[in-house]
Amino acid sequence: MSYEEKGTWVSLVVAVAVYAVYLGIVLNRLAGTPATEVPYVSTLLLTIGVSIVVSIVARIAVEIARPSDSHASDVRDREIHRHGERVGQGPLIAAALVALGLALLDVDHFWIANALYLGFVASSVTGSVVKLVAYRRGM
Secondary structure, three states: OOHHHHHHHHHHHHHHHHHHHHHHHHHHHHOOOOHHHOOOHHHHHHHHHHHHHHHHHHHHHHHHHOOOOOOOOOHHHHHHHHHHHHHHHHHHHHHHHHHHHHHHOOOOHHHHHHHHHHHHHHHHHHHHHHHHHHHHHOO
16 A cells, blocks of 8 residues: 555544544534534644544554555556645535535534535545545556
8 A cells, every 4th residue: 555545544534433423412502402513623723633643653553554665656546646736626626516505504503514514525535535545446
């Protein structure tokens, strides 16, 4: 498995795991509270920060546990990355449009922020899955 493919796996696992934790916390708070009163901002910012730190640490840990032969990306890695990023932009654009619509409808910030966060996570997951499929099946 190439260095880039390992990094893609780390990104996928971390994005799903951290977002699941965020959802668990926020849905628990939302259970008996109106959305306008749910404290979500600090949790959202904390999970984004945790996601970044865990991704870095996990990437280092994976590389220590199973060192790659080379850290240089080749043409195939670059093409797969470009393709995954291009496909992954779709969910982010959709979420941005939803957030724009919510803002125009003057919906509470809670829903706008969560639509955007879901878009970022969906973009990351979609891009990672597309890249992993490309690594396994070829471009």
